[in-house]
Amino acid sequence: MNSQFAADVDAGLSKSSKTLPSKYFYDKKGDELFMQIMALPEYYLTRAELEIFTEQTPLLIDALGMNKSQHFELIEMGAGDGSKTKFLLKGLLDQGYDFDYLPIDISGNVLEHLVETLQPELLSLSIKAQQGDYFEILKTLKDSHAPKVVLFLGSNIGNQSDEQAAAFMYSLGENLAPGDRVVLGADLIKPVDVVLPAYNDSQGVTKAFNLNLLTRINRELSGDFDVSQFEHAPEYTEEEGIAKSFIQSKVDQTVTIGAIGQTYSFKAGEKVHVEISRKYNKKVLAGILKDTDFNLVNTLKDSKAYYGDFILERSASES
Ligand SMILES: C[S@@+](CC[C@H](N)C(=O)[O-])C[C@H]1O[C@@H](n2cnc3c(N)ncnc32)[C@H](O)[C@@H]1O
Structure with a gap:
C-alpha cells in the first residue's frame, strides 16, 4: 500500500x-473527519440521501426489483459508516427478503466500525465485509451467479471525472448480469450558495x-x-x-x-x-451511461430535490 x-x-x-x-483522504483521522463532515449543517448531501432512505424505504425496495423467493447479494461500494443503508437493510429484513450484505471499502477502520455498529442492531443480517479498492473488487463480482443490487451512494460517483465515471459504469455493467440493478446516489446540479458551503464549512x-x-x-x-x-x-x-x-x-x-x-x-x-x-442531472447521467447496457428505471429525490438516487437496470447486452 x-x-x-x-x-x-x-x-x-x-x-x-x-x-x-x-x-x-481516508486514514483513521480522515474517516473521523468525514463522519463529522456528514453531520455538518452545511453538508446537505448526507441528510438528503438519508431522507430518501428513511422516508421512501418501501419505494426504494420496490425499485430494487428483487424477488422475495430468490436469494440475492446487496453489494455496497465505498460503504462508509452504512448509516443510510441501515434503513434499507432493516426494511428488506422486515419484508422477509433473503440476501447477503457485502459492504466494500478501502478503509479497514471504517468497515470494522460498520460491522460493529450494524450487526448488533440487525442480528439476522448476513454481512460479508470486504476491504479493498472497488475498482478491483468489481472485477470479481461475476464469481457469484446470484442476482445483485449494487449500491453506490453518497455521491461517490461524483469524485470521478465524466470519462472515469463512464469507464467505471461500463466496467460495472460488464460484471453484472441482465436484471441486476444499481442504486447510484448523486448530488444534483444547483446554485453555488447551496453547494459551495458544503465544501467550505464555517x-x-x-x-x-x-x-x-x-x-x-x-x-x-x-x-x-x-x-x-x-x-x-x-x-x-x-x-x-x-x-x-x-x-x-x-x-x-x-x-x-x-x-x-x-x-x-x-x-x-x-x-x-x-x-x-x-453534480448530476439527467443529461450528465445519460452521458456516462451512453456506452453501457444500463437503463434508468426510476429516480428517487429528497423533498428539496437536492439529491437523486438513480435506479439503473442492467439490460441484456445487444452484442
Ligand atoms: C464519501 S464516503 C461515502 C460513504 C457512504 N457510501 C455514504 O454514502 O455515506 C466514501 C467512502 O468510500 C470509500 N472509498 C473511497 N475510494 C474508494 C475505493 N477506491 N475503493 C473502495 N472504497 C473507497 C472511503 O473509504 C469512504 O468510506
Whole structure:
C-alpha cells in the first residue's frame, strides 16, 4: 500500500498542474473527519440521501426489483459508516427478503466500525465485509451467479471525472448480469450558495479533512509538509456543475518526501487539485451511461430535490 501511495503522490506532484489522489483522504483521522463532515449543517448531501432512505424505504425496495423467493447479494461500494443503508437493510429484513450484505471499502477502520455498529442492531443480517479498492473488487463480482443490487451512494460517483465515471459504469455493467440493478446516489446540479458551503464549512472541518492528506504523507511517507503553510481552496460554478477542492500553497516553499527521495517546489498561490465532486442531472447521467447496457428505471429525490438516487437496470447486452 505504501509503495503505491508513494508512486501515486510522486506522479501527482510531478505534474505541471499538481494533483493528489483523494482516495488517500481516508486514514483513521480522515474517516473521523468525514463522519463529522456528514453531520455538518452545511453538508446537505448526507441528510438528503438519508431522507430518501428513511422516508421512501418501501419505494426504494420496490425499485430494487428483487424477488422475495430468490436469494440475492446487496453489494455496497465505498460503504462508509452504512448509516443510510441501515434503513434499507432493516426494511428488506422486515419484508422477509433473503440476501447477503457485502459492504466494500478501502478503509479497514471504517468497515470494522460498520460491522460493529450494524450487526448488533440487525442480528439476522448476513454481512460479508470486504476491504479493498472497488475498482478491483468489481472485477470479481461475476464469481457469484446470484442476482445483485449494487449500491453506490453518497455521491461517490461524483469524485470521478465524466470519462472515469463512464469507464467505471461500463466496467460495472460488464460484471453484472441482465436484471441486476444499481442504486447510484448523486448530488444534483444547483446554485453555488447551496453547494459551495458544503465544501467550505464555517467550522473548518472540510479544511482539516483536506489538509489531513498532507499530515498522512508526512507520517506514512516521511514528508516534511508544513501544513500551516497550506490553505483549503474549494471552487464551484453552477454552469460547470463540478465542485473542486484544492490545497493551495500560501508561500514559495519546497517539500521533501523521504520515502520517494524527491523534493517538490510550490509557488505562493499554487494549487494542488485533490478532489472533484461532480453534480448530476439527467443529461450528465445519460452521458456516462451512453456506452453501457444500463437503463434508468426510476429516480428517487429528497423533498428539496437536492439529491437523486438513480435506479439503473442492467439490460441484456445487444452484442
Ligand atoms: C464519501 S464516503 C461515502 C460513504 C457512504 N457510501 C455514504 O454514502 O455515506 C466514501 C467512502 O468510500 C470509500 N472509498 C473511497 N475510494 C474508494 C475505493 N477506491 N475503493 C473502495 N472504497 C473507497 C472511503 O473509504 C469512504 O468510506
